[in-house]
Amino acid sequence: MVDLHCHILPGLDDGAEDMDDALEMCRIAHADGIHTIVATPHCKNGVYDNNETTILPVLHKLQEAVNQEGIPIRLIPSAEIHIHPELITFLEENQGLLLGGRYVALELPSQFVPPYAREFLFKMRLKGYTPIITHPERNSVVQANPEMFEEWVRGGVLVQVTAMSITGEFGNRVRKCALQMVRAGLVHLIATDAHLPHWRPPVLSKGRKVLEKLVGHRRAEAMVKDIPEKILKGEVVEEFPIAEPRYQEL
Numbered sequence: 181m182v183d184l185h186c187h188i189l190p191g192l193d194d195g196a197e198d199m200d201d202a203l204e205m206c207r208i209a210h211a212d213g214i215h216t217i218v219a220t221p222h223c224k225n226g227v228y229d230n231n232e233t234t235i236l237p238v239l240h241k242l243q244e245a246v247n248q249e250g251i252p253i254r255l256i257p258s259a260e261i262h263i264h265p266e267l268i269t270f271l272e273e274n275q276g277l278l279l280g281g282r283y284v285a286l287e288l289p290s291q292f293v294p295p296y297a298r299e300f301l302f303k304m305r306l307k308g309y310t311p312i313i314t315h316p317e318r319n320s321v322v323q324a325n326p327e328m329f330e331e332w333v334r335g336g337v338l339v340q341v342t343a344m345s346i347t348g349e350f351g352n353r354v355r356k357c358a359l360q361m362v363r364a365g366l367v368h369l370i371a372t373d374a375h376l377p378h379w380r381p382p383v384l385s386k387g388r389k390v391l392e393k394l395v396g397h398r399r400a401e402a403m404v405k406d407i408p409e410k411i412l413k414g415e416v417v418e419e420f421p422i423a424e425p426r427y428q429e430l
Contacts, residue, residue, distance in 0.1 A: 181384050182216045182408035183209060185260065185285060185314055185340060185371035188382070189238045192221040193228045195375045199245055205374060206246050206253045209382040214372075216412070217382065218256045220285055220314075224270065225262035232274045235259060256412065260285045260314055263294060268307055278309070280414025285340070286311045293321045298332070305336050312338040312411070315373060317345050317358035326357055329366045333419060338411075339366055342373045343387030344380065362394060365420035369403045369411075 187195025188205050196202040209217055219239050222228040239257045246253050259277045261267060263286050271277075271284060278284055284304075288297070304311055316322045316329065316339060329339060344350055345358040361367050370391065374382035384404050391400035399420070410417050 181212075181214045181388070181404040182218075182412070183214050183372050183374070183382055183384060184218045184279075184312070184369060184408045184411065185220050185342075186217050186374045186382055187219075187221060187260075188217055188255075188374065189219045189221050189235065189242060192230055192234060192238060195221065197376070199242065201377055202242050203245060203249060203251070204377040205382050206249075206251045208377060209372075209374075210251055210253055212383045212385050214382060214384060215252060216254045216256060216408075218258050218279065218371075218408075218412075220258050220260040222287070223259040223261040224264055224267070225287065230259060231270070232257075232276045236276060258285060260287050262287050262289075263297060263300065265296065265300065267300075268304065268309070271309060279411050282308060282414055283310045283312055283338070283411045285314050287314050288316060288319050288322075290318060291320050293319065293328070301332060301337055302335065310336060310338060310417075312340050312368075314340050314371075315342045315345065317341050317354050317361060318350060323353055323357045326361050326364070326366070329361065330364075330422060333366050333422070338368045338417060340369050340371050341367050343370045343384050344373070346370060346387040346390045359394065362391065365422040367403070368417060368420070369407045371408075 190196040190198045190202045221230045223230045243255045341358045345354045348355040370387050372382040
């Protein structure tokens, strides 16, 4: 499996605190069946101001340590970037953080959706970037109105939910929203959004099992393997059929 969203780089944000944490997270991920981890430290969220110059050296150091420990994990540099009006300039200056040369993980605020978001995402697509919205199921506005993502998905935006949201570890409201969006065809992949070895660890298999019951083995496999691999290669990701009826009670 491929984990496309993980706060594994030590000392860069609220994820791994040191190299020991990061190595233990790699061991947990490997034991869970993950072979590739995309490192996504927070950027531009008013707290962490990471970029290529802070991210790449730490990633290379961690990869060296992982190799020395004999852990078969490949690390890929990227970032989880808070949506903001100057984001395109940031991407132009930090091309090394793009996945497949075009994909970028974007984080919405937790309590609202910026009024400029729709137009901004459209402009990103015109510039050749493909946004991946991370964990929208944890946004209170989206929880009340998940169908807002239909237009975004039809416009080429990808959606990633957190595996622990699928399993209910963020609470029933988050789980309900995540499963509604999965059933509606509005979710392209799941990721761990892992932060520490024993708090939000890098585990995908539990969420994958829930997905298999909900949408079947083939689609669940695509959401943890096929689609993330296409993203890393810069290939076009085909959207799932948007379901009717869309938002039945679960």
